[in-house]
Amino acid sequence: MRNPLRTEAEAFRFLLVVIVGAAAIVACAYANEWLGVAAAVVVVGGIGWWLWRAPAAEPPPPPEPLASPPRQGLRHRILLLAPPGAAAGDTAAALRARVDGRDAEVLVVVPALATPAEAITGAVDERRDEAQRAADALAAELRGAGVDARGAVGADEPLLAAEDALREFGADEVVLAGDEELLVSARERLAVPVSLLG
Amino acid sequence: MTAYSHVEAFPHDEEHHGPPPPHYSSRITPSVLGMFLFIGSEIMLFGAFFTAYFFVRVVNGTAWPTPPFHLPIYVAFINTCILVTSSFTMHWALQSVKRGNHWGLRAGLLLTFLMGLTFLITQGREYSRVGFAPKDGAFATIFYCLTGLHGAHVFVGLTILLFMTIRAFRGHFDAEHHHGVEIGGIYWHFVDVMWIVVYMTVYIL
Numbered sequence: 001m002r003n004p005l006r007t008e009a010e011a012f013r014f015l016l017v018v019i020v021g022a023a024a025i026v027a028c029a030y031a032n033e034w035l036g037v038a039a040a041v042v043v044v045g046g047i048g049w050w051l052w053r054a055p056a057a058e059p060p061p062p063p064e065p066l067a068s069p070p071r072q073g074l075r076h077r078i079l080l081l082a083p084p085g086a087a088a089g090d091t092a093a094a095l096r097a098r099v100d101g102r103d104a105e106v107l108v109v110v111p112a113l114a115t116p117a118e119a120i121t122g123a124v125d126e127r128r129d130e131a132q133r134a135a136d137a138l139a140a141e142l143r144g145a146g147v148d149a150r151g152a153v154g155a156d157e158p159l160l161a162a163e164d165a166l167r168e169f170g171a172d173e174v175v176l177a178g179d180e181e182l183l184v185s186a187r188e189r190l191a192v193p194v195s196l197l198g
Numbered sequence: 199m200t201a202y203s204h205v206e207a208f209p210h211d212e213e214h215h216g217p218p219p220p221h222y223s224s225r226i227t228p229s230v231l232g233m234f235l236f237i238g239s240e241i242m243l244f245g246a247f248f249t250a251y252f253f254v255r256v257v258n259g260t261a262w263p264t265p266p267f268h269l270p271i272y273v274a275f276i277n278t279c280i281l282v283t284s285s286f287t288m289h290w291a292l293q294s295v296k297r298g299n300h301w302g303l304r305a306g307l308l309l310t311f312l313m314g315l316t317f318l319i320t321q322g323r324e325y326s327r328v329g330f331a332p333k334d335g336a337f338a339t340i341f342y343c344l345t346g347l348h349g350a351h352v353f354v355g356l357t358i359l360l361f362m363t364i365r366a367f368r369g370h371f372d373a374e375h376h377h378g379v380e381i382g383g384i385y386w387h388f389v390d391v392m393w394i395v396v397y398m399t400v401y402i403l
Contacts, residue, residue, distance in 0.1 A: 005237060008383035012289045015387045015394075019282065022394050026402055036403070 002051050021047055076104040079171035080197075081154075081162050081186075084110055084127075084134045086177045092141030094198045095175065099147055106142055106149040107169045110135040111161040119156050128153050158182055159189050166190065244392060247344050251399065254336045264337040267330045274401050277320050278393065281352075284313035285390045288383050291366075298373040300366070307363040307379070310386065314356045321349055341400060348396050351389045358382045 004014035021043035029036025078099070082091060095106065110131040114124045135151025142149035154161020159182070162174055174194045176182055186194045254260045263269050291306025325342075332342040362382045365371065371379055 003234070005384050005388060008289065008292050008380045008387070011384045011387035012285065015282075015285055015390050018391050018394055022398050026398065029403060 002053065004051060017047060017050060075148075076102050076173075077169065077171045078104055078106045079162060079165055079169060079174045079192075080106055080108045080138070080149075080177060081158060081174060081179075081182075082108060082110050082134065082138055082177035083158075083179060084113060084131050086110075086134065086138065088134070088137040088141045091138055091177045091197065092145055092147075094177075095142060096145040096147055098175070098197070104147060106139075106147055107165060107171065108135045108138045108142070108149055108151040109154040109161050109165045110138070110151065111154040111158045112156050113158075114156045124156065127156070159186055162186065162190060166192065240388075240392075244347065244395075247340070247347055248399065251340045251344060254340055258336070260335075260337055262337060263341075264335055267328070267334075267338070269341075269401050270324050270328060271401050273320065273324055274397060277317050277324075278397050280313050280320075281317045281390055281393055284310045284317070285387050287313065288386050292376065292379050292383050295366075295371050295376045295379055296373055300369070300372075303371060303376075303379070304363070304366050307359065307366050311356065311359045311363050314352060314359060314386075318349060318352050318356065321345065321352075344396050344400055348389070348393055351392065355382075355386050355389045358385060 003010065005011050025036055025039045025043055028039035076099070078095070080091075080095060099106075112124055112127040112131040114127045118124050118127065131153045132151070135153060137151075139149040139151035152165065155164055158179070165171075166174075171192055174186065174190055174192055175197050176186060176194065177197045180196060183194065183196055255262050287306045287309040291303050291310065294300075294302025294306055330338045330341075332339050359382060362379055365378060
């Protein structure tokens, strides 16, 4: 949704749209009263649609430098991005097979996926608890399998959660658990290699 | 600060006391949410007055304007043109400072302030000449409430503009740092949009 008061330029553009709409309504109303009402409905609906319509997609911003860049010859660092409903046992077994005896450190990030209403109102406590439990369970499974792992809750958008985590955890790679649709956009947005688990 | 870093800053620590760590959705930042709430509150404020206006005019069928009074439509039209033009000078001021043109910024802000002041003085002058007072029936009450509420917003905008202009003449803004002008500009355009709606409903339709 477009926020007409996000910047001065947006507000000025909104003003111009309102001026044009107002002029159309007045012109129609002078011609015929009901035509003016119809014009008002059309203009208000049109402005509503214009506000609701998302602005044209901008190219993704360049990735920010990592807080701690990947290190060669040291522990392999993996950022595992898993949805809240990921099966802990299967996911941990698949990741353990991928680590394959290497000295690895894993950060399990589970985004606190919230509905738009929950996100806007900030009523995300339950989602965060749910994500925390999933992250802890996955990390515990991995530790049980001999992999150094810890869990954390991420933002309510999976790629944003990965970006946030990468700023503090310089991963050598990002592994997605069970979300093939995310793979393409993750490769575009993230500065490290991204692959799918399993 | 990100949602992730909140978690890192406050891990599940049994020793932690005090309020819980703040968290918010990364999809909507506090500043944007604040702006939405501001818009919502303004819509409710003006909406209350417009509800009264439509109730009086449509439900009660009160003549608008109630005879023998007349609304100063043409003076208000000139005032509308002045206010709309002031938005253009406001936009010019911000575009100037973004290009490092300090004189453009100062001239733009000064012109905007003067035009806003002209609008307010003209409105005050019309109040004294319009020939009715708020006590003269529902029509007069609604007229003064709607235009007065908007006038109050113009007054607030002028105060903001005054400080912006003073700061501009003192060299406080440059091409990289002009947030104060940006925010003031947003408010001024908002006031302009509201006036167009008020002018149309009260004077024209």
